[in-house]
Amino acid sequence: MVKKAKYSASVLVIGDEILSGRTQDTNSNYIAKKMAEIGIDTSEIRVIPDIKEVIIESVNELREKNDYLFTTGGIGPTHDDITAESIALAFGVKIELNESAFSVLKKYYEEIGSPFNEVRQRMARIPVGATLIENPVSKAPGFKIENVFVFAGIPKIMIAMLENSLEFLHKGSIVHSQSVKVDAVEGDIADTLSLMDSEDSDLRIGSYPFFNSKVDFGVNVVIKSVDKDKLSKSVNKFKEFLNKNSLNFD
Amino acid sequence: MVKKAKYSASVLVIGDEILSGRTQDTNSNYIAKKMAEIGIDTSEIRVIPDIKEVIIESVNELREKNDYLFTTGGIGPTHDDITAESIALAFGVKIELNESAFSVLKKYYEEIGSPFNEVRQRMARIPVGATLIENPVSKAPGFKIENVFVFAGIPKIMIAMLENSLEFLHKGSIVHSQSVKVDAVEGDIADTLSLMDSEDSDLRIGSYPFFNSKVDFGVNVVIKSVDKDKLSKSVNKFKEFLNKNSLNFD
Secondary structure: OOOOOOEEEEEEEEOHHHHOOOOOOOHHHHHHHHHHHOOEEEEEEEEEOOOHHHHHHHHHHHHHHOOEEEEEOOOOOOOOOOHHHHHHHHHOOOEEEOHHHHHHHHHHHHHOOOOOOHHHHHHHEEEOOOEEEOOOOOOOOEEEEOOEEEEOOOHHHHHHHHHOOHHHOOOOOOOEEEEEEEOOOHHHHHHHHHHHHHHOOOOEEEEEEEEOOOOOEEEEEEEEEOOHHHHHHHHHHHHHHHHHOOOOEO | OOOOOOEEEEEEEEOHHHHOOOOOOOHHHHHHHHHHHOOEEEEEEEEEOOOHHHHHHHHHHHHHHOOEEEEEOOOOOOOOOOHHHHHHHHHOOOEEEOHHHHHHHHHHHHHHOOOOOHHHHHHHEEEOOOEEEOOOOOOOOEEEEOOEEEEOOOHHHHHHHHHOOHHHOOOOOOOEEEEEEEOOOHHHHHHHHHHHHHHOOOOEEEEEEEEOOOOOEEEEEEEEEOOHHHHHHHHHHHHHHHHHOOOOEO
């Protein structure tokens, strides 16, 4: 990959349990935050069911569109764990028993005194050409194939796998960010934000209203830039505007 | 729409603040749960940035693929609130000042003694042909156009708009669900689940491992069916298996 100033990532959350509302996905938020820290833009998050054709199509679309794709979920031993198999199909490669994964798992189950049965051995099946990503929690590894990183769905394991993947990622320019909590409604500041946003294309200005009750509401304004000086100048200018208009802020 | 046994929905979360990891989206989980309650399958959740072309493309893809599409976010008064405009473009209709929305907003700002300025009036711009969805919290309405429901991103407002939209939805057959918390790892029960799953296509069996610590781990098995009798038979059969194999469960 050619070194660039900006890299993009997408997240594919695979799992019926998210779509049924049973489980609140937190993995994509964790990944998005981590990417922001290392200067990678998350451009899309998608949640799809445990259906092979849907996984294949989504993986191929998202890996094409973005520098990186992270998938979560569906790499356990049960009948609904079809991610590894679907990834192999998406890449048109075979899926085979990976010797290294097999021996790690065999050792683990011997240690905890649990049978390393056929269904557990399924977790050692990895697409040919993939690089294993270590799972310090329950040993069944994730893997990386080209620009696609395949992680478990259990948050604790996902987080460990993400940590173990950072070395493979190109880091982009860090985007600096400052936020101002304004004691107003969006309509009071929309004009100014719009002007600031149009004046400088290096700035990204977001406005996030909150409405906790009739007395506790306001707007969080988040200003971002890769240029620290521009950022602080812009924040100061915004605060001047707020002062001039007698709008309180933190 | 012809009455069917099953309806599908998708959720499009529009907002840079979710993709940057700044905000954890909870709206899609709320919608998914509500859909499950009324027999509608959520088939996809997608989070995209505040970019007009991306919104248009995603809206047109998802409204085509599913019976219903719910969008959240981007209908406030600021420069990054481009959802209504993008929806109009997706449908190829004009966006105009909606008289009813205008008078509701005007009245509201008069009541709270805040100027109903030009940026606030933007919130009364609604695609032609859309039906307004009431916002009891801050009055700026959502809307429905064909099978697309456009909601605010603030959870409290989104929830109210969803409630006000339920009357428009066809309800599907209710899917009944029972879960069994098993004191085991997936490998101990994977074979049985796989067999149960393949024996009856009316059943949907999910297996969700959790791993809180080395002593607190297990699997939540969720069995679903539109047929209550089949469901309870299946759950009993599974519990028999667990008893026979001395696996504890709740």
